[in-house]
Amino acid sequence: MKNKIKVYRAMRDLTQEALAQELKVTRQTILAIEKGKYDPSLELAFKIARFFGVPIEEIFTYE
């Protein structure tokens, strides 16, 4: 699964730590998702999409 979290994070000028705090996860989790090492749960994926104000399929794409 690919994602555009890094892009959206850059657009908002957010650090991984800041995004992690907003989503109540660890920075390592954000890093692992961005690098494609960890696929988030559906709940966390929706939280990320909601945080950036976009549909979930805009951020996550299944390949």
Next chain:
Amino acid sequence: MKQNTFYLLVGIIGLAEVGLFWLSVELRSPLIITAGFIMGVGLLYVARLMITDVAEDERSRLITQKAGFRTLEVFWVIFFAVSLGTAVIGFSTPLGIPRPREFPREFPRDQPYLGYFGILQMILLCCIAFLYIAFRVYYARKYGEWDTDEE
């Protein structure tokens, strides 16, 4: 409770468990270490819930779950086999029906290999600990626990 306080508690309980094991062997009473181990682990589970300075999230829980599951998947076969062996030793002696025999305080003199059985059990217990740590390290690496590329 802070994470470091928790680790300190783990160390203290670990030492207490070693002491209880020694006492258990000295008194030839397995109940002491059995009850002590259950209480020690229970105490650690409660203490873990009280940690406030480290956030546990779904990824770290997944690492713990996967490591635990894989360890169990490998080790239940070995423990099952060893337990079957123990059952054979037990069933090879009179069962004590209708009146159960007391737990033997003295090892049977005609079965001198029982001491080696204790060593085998200790080796297995050490193996399960190392196996869990190995699986934990593997999954932690897989899910990027030690990656660093903050920009």
